[in-house]
Amino acid sequence: MNASPARVSLEDLAAIVAARAASESEASYTRTLIAKGVAKCAQKLGEEAVETALAAVGTDTKAVISETADLLYHLAVLLQARGVSLDDVYAELGRRTNQSGLEEKASRPRG
Numbered sequence: 001m002n003a004s005p006a007r008v009s010l011e012d013l014a015a016i017v018a019a020r021a022a023s024e025s026e027a028s029y030t031r032t033l034i035a036k037g038v039a040k041c042a043q044k045l046g047e048e049a050v051e052t053a054l055a056a057v058g059t060d061t062k063a064v065i066s067e068t069a070d071l072l073y074h075l076a077v078l079l080q081a082r083g084v085s086l087d088d089v090y091a092e093l094g095r096r097t098n099q100s101g102l103e104e105k106a107s108r109p110r111g
C-alpha cells in the first residue's frame with residue numbers, strides 16, 4: 001500500500017476527485033456522490049459548511065481543521081459535478097484583486 005502524501009493541495013484534491021469521478025470503482029465515495037447529481041453534491045457541501053461554522057465557534061481546533069478538510073473535499077466534488085475548474089475560480093479571484101471587498105460589494109446589481 002502506498003504511503004499517504006504529507007500534504008494535499010486544492011489542485012491535488014481536484015485531480016484526485018476528477019480521477020475518481022472517471023473511474024469505475026464501486027468503492028469510490030466520490031464516484032457514488034457525483035452519480036447522485038449536482039443537487040446532492042450541493043446538499044453535502046451545505047452540510048459541511050454548517051459543520052465547519054459550528055466547529056469554528058467551538059473550542060476544538062482539531063475539529064475546525066477536520067471539518068474544513070471535509071468542506072474543501074466536498075467543494076472539489078461540487079465543482080467537478082458542475083464542470084467548474086479551479087482555474088476558473090482563481091481567475092475570478094484574480095479579477096477581484098484590483099478592488100477592495102467593499103468596492104466589489106457596492107458594484108453588485110441591487111436586487
Ligand SMILES: N=c1c2ncn([C@@H]3O[C@H](COP(=O)(O)OP(=O)(O)OP(=O)(O)O)[C@@H](O)[C@H]3O)c2ncn1[C@@H]1O[C@H](COP(=O)(O)O)[C@@H](O)[C@H]1O
Pocket residue numbers: 016017020027028029030031044069070073
Ligand atoms: N478527502 C476526502 C473526503 N473527506 C470526506 N470524505 C467522505 O465524505 C463523507 C461525508 O461524511 P458524512 O457522514 O456526511 O457522509 P454520509 O452520511 O456517509 O453521506 P451521505 O449518505 O449523506 O451521502 C464520508 O464518507 C467521508 O469519508 C471524503 N472522501 C474522500 N476524500 C478524498 O477523496 C479520495 C478518493 O476517495 P474515494 O472516491 O472514496 O475513493 C480519498 O483518497 C481522499 O483523498
